[in-house]
Amino acid sequence: MENVPLDPDCADLAPADDALTPYDHEHAITYLRLLDADADGADWREVAEIVLHIDPTREPHRARQAYESHMTRARWLSESGYKLLLRHGWPSEN
Numbered sequence: 633m634e635n636v637p638l639d640p641d642c643a644d645l646a647p648a649d650d651a652l653t654p655y656d657h658e659h660a661i662t663y664l665r666l667l668d669a670d671a672d673g674a675d676w677r678e679v680a681e682i683v684l685h686i687d688p689t690r691e692p693h694r695a696r697q698a699y700e701s702h703m704t705r706a707r708w709l710s711e712s713g714y715k716l717l718l719r720h721g722w723p724s725e726n
Contacts, residue, residue: 636660642684644698646705652713656705657722663706670703 640658647653656663662683669679677688680695684702688695709717 642686642698642702644694644701646698646701648701648705652709652716652720652723654723656709656713659702660709662702663709666699666703666706667710 637658638661640662642659642662643655646659647655665683666679669683676699677695680686680688680699684695684698686695686698
């Protein structure tokens with residue numbers, strides 16, 4: 633996972649298509665952190681603030697939407713998207 637940022641800022645919505653994207657590559661560690669926090673039973677608000685950099689007190693709707701879309705993407709990647717990664721590798725940034 634060369635050149636993957638450790639703590640990038642996140643978009644309000646994660647990708648939702650059935651293909652890996654450059655955004656997925658850039659946020660691979662974000663997805664892992666989300667899955668880890670979920671497995672630990674962390675509160676979504678804390679995760680949104682720490683991992684996604686969105687203050688859930690100030691922007692509750694945006695924080696919840698970003699959290700949900702990124703968790704959905706993280707689960708997709710862990711359940712089926714990884715097969716695309718194994719077959720084709722990460723998409724290039726260009």
